[in-house]
Structure formats: structure tokens, C-alpha cells
Amino acid sequence: MGFLREIVAATEADLRTPSYGRLDMVAPRVRSSLRDAILRSGPSGALLVEFKRNSPGSDHPELPVRSPSAFVTATEPAGVAGFSCIATAHRFGGSPGDVASLCGATDRPVLFKDFVIDPRQIEVADRAGASAILLIARLESAGLLRTSLAELARVAHARRLEVLLEFHERSELRRAGDVGADMFGVNVRDLDSLRMEPAVAADTLRAARELRPLLGLSGVNSARDADRFWNLGVDGILVGSAVARAKDPASFLATLRRTVPGGP
Numbered sequence: 533m534g535f536l537r538e539i540v541a542a543t544e545a546d547l548r549t550p551s552y553g554r555l556d557m558v559a560p561r562v563r564s565s566l567r568d569a570i571l572r573s574g575p576s577g578a579l580l581v582e583f584k585r586n587s588p589g590s591d592h593p594e595l596p597v598r599s600p601s602a603f604v605t606a607t608e609p610a611g612v613a614g615f616s617c618i619a620t621a622h623r624f625g626g627s628p629g630d631v632a633s634l635c636g637a638t639d640r641p642v643l644f645k646d647f648v649i650d651p652r653q654i655e656v657a658d659r660a661g662a663s664a665i666l667l668i669a670r671l672e673s674a675g676l677l678r679t680s681l682a683e684l685a686r687v688a689h690a691r692r693l694e695v696l697l698e699f700h701e702r703s704e705l706r707r708a709g710d711v712g713a714d715m716f717g718v719n720v721r722d723l724d725s726l727r728m729e730p731a732v733a734a735d736t737l738r739a740a741r742e743l744r745p746l747l748g749l750s751g752v753n754s755a756r757d758a759d760r761f762w763n764l765g766v767d768g769i770l771v772g773s774a775v776a777r778a779k780d781p782a783s784f785l786a787t788l789r790r791t792v793p794g795g796p
Contacts, residue, residue, distance in 0.1 A: 535723060535724060535726050536670065536676060536723050536724050537676070539622055539647050540649060542622035542623075543620070543622070543649055543650075544649070546621055546622070547650055547653070552628075553652065553653075553655070553656035553659070555628060555632045555656075555659060556629065556632065558632045558635060558636050558659075558660065558661050562639070563641075563661070563662075563663050563692065564639065565641060566613075566642075566643060566663045566715065567694055567714045569614050570614075570745045570768045571745055571767070573613050575790065576792055577762060577767065577768055577769065577790040578613035578745075578769075579610065579613060579768065579789070580613060580747070580769070581610075581616070581770075581772075581781075581785065582616040582618065582645065582772035583603045583615065583776075585625035586623065586625045587772065587776075588623040589726030589727075589728075595776040596776060598776070600630055601633065603776075605637075607775065607782060607785065608638065608640070608782075610782040612785065613768060614640045614641040614642065614643065615638060615640060615642045615643065616645045616666075617630050617643065617662075618645050619657070619660075620645075620646050628644075631644050631657065635661030636661065642662050642663055642664075643666060643696060644657035644660065644662035644664065644665045644666070644693075645666045646665075646666065647668065647671065648666065648667055648668070649678070650679060651679060651683075653665075654684065654688050657691075657693060663693065663694060664693055664695065664715070665688050665695060666696050666698055667681050667685060667688075669699050669700075670723055670724075672707060680710075682712070685711045686712070689712065694715065695714050696713065696715040696716070697715070697716050697717070698717045698719050698749060699716070699717070699718050699719070699740065700720075700721070700722055700723065700729070701732060701736060702732075702739050704736075705743075708743055716740060716743040716745070717746070717749040718733050718740060718746070718747070718749060719733065719750050720748070720751035721750045728751050733748075733751075737766065738764065741765055744767065746765070747766055747767065747769065747770055748761030748764070748766045748768075749770045752772075752774060753773075753774045754774075755787045758788040758790075762791075
């Protein structure tokens with residue numbers, strides 16, 4: 533299983549440490565709906581931008597350093613629908629503290645993006661102020677979960693957190709019927725090998741068209757990459773490493789909007 537087994541083992545080790553999930557105080561905030569924000573974005577499509585410190589699988593994994601608050605300041609002017617924040621320490625350099633800091637810097641919805649395998653991570657996402665969590669179908673189909681996706685989703689909903697369910701291969705879509713997800717996404721990256729597989733993702737997106745709202749995840753480095761997703765009928769796209777590397781993130785994000793016939 534390569535990378536996935538590595539990251540699950542590292543996550544299990546993190547969960548056993550007493551310091552996991554220890555957060556500084558976060559200002560109280562009204563939790564907004566990520567699903568609603570995506571659907572409100574209209575014909576031009578929703579942009580979700582991701583705060584991350586490292587990008588495993590890329591030639592240059594380390595990303596330019598910005599604080600969560602500086603990242604919000606640099607990207608919000610582009611009219612983003614919401615944010616994603618990496619909470620994974622191993623290989624990504626993220627933390628639940630990053631999520632809490634990002635939530636404290638914006639009133640827009642924030643996705644707690646981690647390799648969620650245990651209800652404790654969901655409790656931490658709640659305390660950090662996130663609006664939604666990511667669940668990954670591959671973790672269950674590969675037999676890497678002790679708690680089912682359906683149960684993890686139930687725990688999230690009990691804490692009033694929305695669920696984004698991620699797929700890569702078409703065969704993983706069968707999990708959608710068992711998980712009470714609020715949103716769906718297809719990742720271009722194969723999380724076993726860390727290879728980008730746009731043809732596999734495109735096939736999965738075509739098969740997932742009735743799952744809404746539907747997002748394209750990863751692999752957006754240019755307007756051309758964004759257009760590939762828009763042409764496959766997604767409601768939004770998530771942009772990570774490319775916006776982190778952009779000198780002017782808001783201007784870069786403006787180039788990724790879907791072209792609307794008759795629009796400006």
C-alpha cells in the first residue's frame with residue numbers, strides 16, 4: 533500500500549501521544565456550512581484553497597512559508613468559497629493547531645483535512661472550529677480502518693460537522709451509498725503511489741456526476757488544469773500547492789474561474 537500504510541501508521545502513533553490535539557485558545561466563531569458555500573458559488577464554480585506546509589509527492593515538497601492568517605489575507609480577496617487546512621504532521625508538517633489558527637482568521641468554512649481513522653480526530657476538528665472533515669474512501673476499501681466510514685460520518689454529524697467523502701478510482705464510488713456524506717470529491721492523486729492520474733480521476737468524475745456537490749481535488753496548477761475539471765461538470769475545485777507557490781495568490785486564483793457563456 534506504500535504511502536497510505538505509512539501515513540496511517542504515523543497517524544496512529546500521533547494519536548497515542550498525550551499532546552495530540554492540544555490547542556491554544558481559539559476565538560468563538562459561528563460555524564458556517566461548506567456545502568452551502570459551494571452551492572452558492574453559482575455558474576463560475578467554487579474555489580476552495582488549501583493551507584499546507586509541504587506537498588509530498590512533488591519534486592520540491594517544501595512550500596513557501598506563510599502563517600495561516602497571512603494565507604487568508606492573500607487569498608480571500610479572490611472570493612473563495614472556503615478553506616481547507618492540512619492537519620497531518622507526518623510528511624505534511626501540518627497540525628490541528630494550523631486548523632485552529634486558520635479558523636480564527638476567517639469567517640468562511642474550513643475543512644479539517646487529515647487521514648481520519650479515529651473519532652478522536654473528529655473531536656479535535658470540532659474543537660479547532662472546522663466546519664467539515666475529509667473522509668477517504670480508499671482507507672476503507674484498503675482495509676486500513678478500524679472504525680467504518682459510516683460510523684466516522686455519524687460521529688462527525690453528531691458534532692455538527694459536515695463530511696466530504698473523497699474517491700480516486702471508480703470502484704470506490706460504491707462507498708457513497710453507505711456513508712452519509714454532505715459533499716463528494718475526486719482526487720487526481722493516487723494516495724498509494726502519490727502519482728497524479730488524471731485519466732483515472734476523469735473516469736471517476738464521469739461516473740460520479742449524480743453525487744452533488746462534486747469537487748475536483750488536487751492537480752490544479754494552471755487555468756488549463758482547472759478547465760479540465762470544469763469541463764467534467766464539477767461544482768468546485770480545491771487548489772493547494774500552486775496557490776501556496778503563487779507570488780500573487782488572489783490573481784492566480786482569478787485565472788481558475790469557470791468561463792460562463794455571456795459572462796464578463
